[in-house]
Amino acid sequence: MVIQHNIAAISAQRQIKINTDNRKKSTEKLSSGYRINRAADDAAGLAISEKMRREIRGLTQNMDNIQDGISLCQVADGYLNEVHDMIQRINELAVKGSNDTLTDQDRSYIDSEVQQIKNEIERVFHVATFNEIPIFNTPYIPSVGGDPEPYDMQIFYSSEGVLGGLEFNNVRYNISELNTKGLDLDPTGEAKSDIDVEFKLWDGENVHLKLNKGDTLDKVQRIYNWNANETGIYVNEVLATTWTDMGISGAITAGTYGFKFHGMDISFYVEEGDDRSDIIKGIRGEGLLEPTYWTTSVSNLRSRDVVSYPASNKVYATNSNKNAFMDDYVISTNTTGISVKNTTTGTSTSVTPWSSFSHQGPHLESDTHNTNYPIVDWGIDNDSNGQSDTTFDTEAVYRYDSPDSSLAVGFSFQLADVSSQSQVIEAMDNTKLDGEIHNSGYFSTSPSDGSSLSITNANIAVDGKDSFLMQKEYGRNFDGSSPMTGNITWTKTYVDGSETDHSSPISSVTSTVSSSSNTTYADYYYHDAATDTYYKYTQATTVTNLNMRTDDKYRWTKDYEVKYSGSLGNSTMQQTAAEPVRLRYDKDTVTTFTRTNTEYEYTNATALTAEEIADLTAAGTSFNENFKTDTTADSGHSSSSNTYLSNGGGVLSHSQQYMDENYTADSAFTFRHNISYSNLDSASTGSVAINLNFNGRAYRELTPQPSGKSVLEHDFNNIVVVPPVKGIVIQASPNEADVQQVIMQWSPMNLGVIGLSGTNTLTTSASLSAITQAKTALNAVSKERSTFGSYQNRLEHAYNNVANTRENVQASETRIRDTEMASESSRLSTHNLLMESGQMVLAQANQTKQGVMTLLQ
DSSP states (O other): OOOSOOHHHHHHHHHHHHHHHHHHHHHHHHHHOBSOSSTTTOHHHHHHHHHHHHHHHHHHHHHHHHHHHHHHHHHHHHHHHHHHHHHHHHHHHHHHHTOTTSOHHHHHHHHHHHHHHHHHHHHHHHHOEETTEESSOOTTOOEEEESSSOOSEEEEEEETTEEEEEEETTEEEEHHHHHHTTOOBOTTSBBSSOEEEEEEOTTSOEEEEEEOTTOBGGGOEEEEEEEEOSSEEEETTEEEEETTTTTOOSSOOSEEEEEEETTEEEEEEEOTTOOHHHHHHHHHTTTSSSOOEEEEEOOEEEEEESEEOOSOOEEEOOTTTTTSTTOOEEEEEOSSEEEEEETTTTEEOOOEEGGGOOEESOOSSOOOSOSSOOSOOOSOSOOOOOTTOOOOOTTOEEEEEOSOGGGOOEEEEEEOTTOOHHHHHHHHTTOEEEOOEEOOOEEEEEESSSOEEEEESOGGGSSSHHHHHHHHHHTOOTTSOOOEEEEEEEEEEEEEEOTTOOSSOSEEEEEEEEEEEEEEEEEEEEEETTTTEEEEEEEEEEEEEEEEEEEEEEEEEEEEEEEEEEEETTEEOOOOOOEEEEEEEEEEEEEEEEEEEEEEEEOOOEEOOHHHHHHHHHHTOOOBSSOOOOEEEEEEEEEEEEEEETTTTSEEEEEEEEOOTTSOGGGSEEEEEEEEHHHHHHOSEEEEEEEEEOSSOOEEEOEEOOOOOEEEEEEOOEEEEEOOOEEEEEEOSSSOOGGGEEEEEEOOOOHHHHTOTTOOOSSHHHHHHHHHHHHHHHHHHHHHHHHHHHHHHHHHHHHHHHHHHHHHHHHHHHHHHBOOHHHHHHHHHHHHHHHHHHHHHHHHHHHHHHHHHHHHO
16 A cells, blocks of 8 residues: 555546646637637637638628728719709700701800809819719819810811811811821821821921821811920910919919910819919829820811801092992902902902901910911912911901002901812802991081071981982092081061051050049138128148059061072082061050149138128238139150060071982982071071081991802811829728729719810800710710719629628638537536546545554554
8 A cells, every 4th residue: 555645646636637627628618609719729720710800800891891982883873963964954955056946145045054054064073072082073174165166276178078188276288298297198088097196386386186097087186285384384285374374373262273275265273272383283194193185076067158258348438439439349359369340340459369368356366376367378289388388267357458549449258267269269259249338427507696507307417328429429528527518598588568557556555553632621711892791711622643554556567588598518509489487566655644633622601700801801811802713734744665576486497408409309408497586587697507527437338248158167176175084992802902902993074074165055056066065975974974883883793792701701710710519518518527526536545545544543
């Protein structure tokens, strides 16, 4: 028996510890659910599991990334759906505007809606964002449109219906010359191979042309590039504008800036905070995948007069040409130049060479390389096209003025770009010059007698042939502004009347103006001698004063004749019948006087007593011998007379025709003389001066009648901006390899990119072009919308694929790392059983040692 070491207990204890550790691991796996809880559990398995976990979590984020990409496609498609509707409306309006039942005013109303729709399309492209990221807007993508259409490239014909070549900046290059520049054309202008060629014009401008094999020149496409430096912006390697000209200097405000180049409107948007260096980098395309460029191509054909006469052509009358001013004229043309023939006299002017005609007035563009555009190259001969050689400009107005001063005929004309010399000659030769004579003016008169003069039916001052002929006959000075003068004189002659037949008044009225009365009383004494008796009486004396007036009225008439005479320039008025005039006179005579009346009244006489008689005698009183009688007397009178015209307040209005013996009454003018009766009564003669001042020169509007000869002109106003590709990367895989990414690329969008910058419906031809442009725009938007739809479908497939991959990888990782619950539960049961057995064995081993101890007792 071993006493020192209890080997059985030690062994049991060791096995119990091992079993305890195993049971703990099983318990950990069952409680955590993972087979591998630490690297010690399965080092290789842990590494594989963690690698799979990286992939699973990456795939989960990939699904979110792809879903964001799908959302971007949906948002972009929503924007483009509305743009589609707006372009369809523009197309509808363009079709409406191309109908000839509308007037230009109607089309202007249509165009107002078109422009507003265009503005909204541009705004949508500018503000369309996803998570604050611009979808279609890219800095410094130009918007390019016609102004109203570009004219720096055009097709011309060598003869009617035969392509002659291309015109660049008003310089013609025929087919032979184009072939020397690198094109491969047959004599009819058809490309014998695919053409992609660049060459320089005489002024250094670069020309980049593309044409597919088998296409004729009317299918040619020109490519434009732009660049910038500290001086300004260059288009096709020539300076198009300076920064100062565009207002870009110092602090730069965000907004749209633009310039014109060869009939094109070019604009771009400057972002907030950008300075000039940012603008230069943006235009150069630095930081973008590639720089922006644009193309022009034919949008449609329109009929245009070979020769048009854009405005009235005034030929002014002078003293030297006044006799030929009304003659008939026709245009005479040949390969040398233009002359004018007077068909009335059969005379012709000398020929003015084509090369002497140059552009008159300001040009639509800001070109400075040649401001005159003389007609020196019809594109027929194989010319060198040096810098001094230019052809006619389609917008240039050329002026013909007769070199013969006695045949001062003139007119203006324009030529279609595509026309050939033979077509121009055919259209102009023997074209009649029709025109009306205009001779506006006004009268001023200087009456010297207080009267007035007005002229009615004044053919002499009215526009037209009669006016010109009368003024010419009357001696008007057509070389200066001196007036045509004349006068009208009138003379009054007494004929008959009743001037002496007014000695007795036709009426007489006496009236009292005023009266006053005063009565006084006095005592008087009377001695009757017959009876020697003395009497006393009282006398009442009444004095009445009267102011009197007598009105006497007289009336009579006088008859006169008024005759008019006068002159105007070289013409004398024809003598006509005298104008009878009756003057009515009135006279009032007023006599005034004063009359005094005295009336007496007496009381009855009373006999006096002896005492009264003695007293009166003593006082010295006198005694009357008889009674005083009544008396009446006038104290004085005066009279005054007033003679006047009863029609003196009125006005005599006299009309008379003024005409030369060479003219009928219809071609004369009529004057009206107004004079008051009082002035006519006071004067026997009068004179009124006439001054005919003209506020404009007499001229004839000579306008050639268009022959109706037309040609189909190619409109190179189909402008499309080709911007750099815009795109994003959708990380659709947990790996960094490019093949695991979905790269979405699309085109930035603005009006220039979809080709609607210059779209309008102001004319029939513009409306027809708008139909083509709307079609191009719809195709451009449809292309991008299809692109987003395709990406959405791809991303949805990618989403499904990533989800499936994640599920499969997750299953694989589960098999590696997750606990197998059944087997691990079985193992835990085994460990628990072994634990109980071990404890029993250990107890038995410990009991053996206790037996030995008992023996020692």
